[in-house]
Amino acid sequence: MDTSFENLKVMVIDDSKTIRRTAETLLKKVGCDVITATDGFDALAKIADSKPDIIFVDIMMPRLDGYQTCALIKNNSAFKETPVIMLSSKDGLFDKAKGRIVGSDQYLTKPFGKEELLGAIRDYVK
Incomplete structure (x- = not known):
């Protein structure tokens, strides 16, 4: 049993x-x-309460997209060290670059599997 994921808070x-x-x-x-959120606004309200260890955020969302959400998380001194992994259904260089600009740590293309998800957590959560 891999205990490295025990009680890890993932949003x-x-x-x-x-x-x-x-x-x-x-x-x-x-x-x-696991803490889930339906969009950026929902997430920002929950992040302060739950203080996740790592955050996976979809790029294409209504109201507040993944880039804006990531930028807001990274601009908050309390959470700027929290790894943010972008999720996207398109594997574009432009999206990856834009994700980097707003401070995202990695980029996963949907549909992702268990290995990619756990691999990202392994890479970014100390």
Whole structure:
């Protein structure tokens, strides 16, 4: 049993219920504590309370997109060290570059599997 994921707080921000559910199921299986949010506003309200160890955020979301959400998280001194992983259905160089500019730590293309998800957590959560 890999205990490196035990009680790790992972936030998944995506407007797709399917993606949230998939990620939540995968992460709970390895012992993570999962917090989901439907969009950036929902996430920002929850981040302060839950203080996640790592955040996965979808790029394409209504109201507040992934780039804006990431920028807001990284601009907050309390959370600027929190790794933010962008999720996108398109694997574009432009998106990756833009993600880097707003301070994201990595970029996963959807659909992602368990390995990519856990690999990102392994890489970024000390």
